[in-house]
Amino acid sequence: MHPSIHAKTNPDKPAYIMAGSGETVTYRQLDERSNQFAHLFRSQGLKPGDAVAFFLDNTPRYHELLWAAQRSGLRFHSPPSRPS
Numbered sequence: 001m002h003p004s005i006h007a008k009t010n011p012d013k014p015a016y017i018m019a020g021s022g023e024t025v026t027y028r029q030l031d032e033r034s035n036q037f038a039h040l041f042r043s044q045g046l047k048p049g050d051a052v053a054f055f056l057d058n059t060p061r062y063h064e065l066l067w068a069a070q071r072s073g074l075r076f077h078s079p080p081s082r083p084s
Helices: 003-009 027-043 060-072
Strands: 014-017 024-026 051-053 075-077
Touching: 003 027, 014 027, 014 060, 024 027, 027 060, 060 075
Parallel strands: 051 075
Antiparallel strands: 014 024
16 A cells, blocks of 8 residues: 555554664655655656656655555565665
8 A cells, every 4th residue: 555545544553663773764754755756757858658766775754755656656675685
């Protein structure tokens, strides 16, 4: 289910909690941040059907980018995890 649905019904419920840092992101925050990234994608000229790739460490921004891409109709690819 898309975070925007949860943001309407349970906005202050944690969407996830990062184990290492303890950072908590609520559904409202996840929805708002993914919406901001979606606007950024569009302002950069990305259109539905365009492809994006994300190369970043384990961070809450990953989920925000992932939902923003979906919200924007973008195709996304995440490379496999690096070996430890």
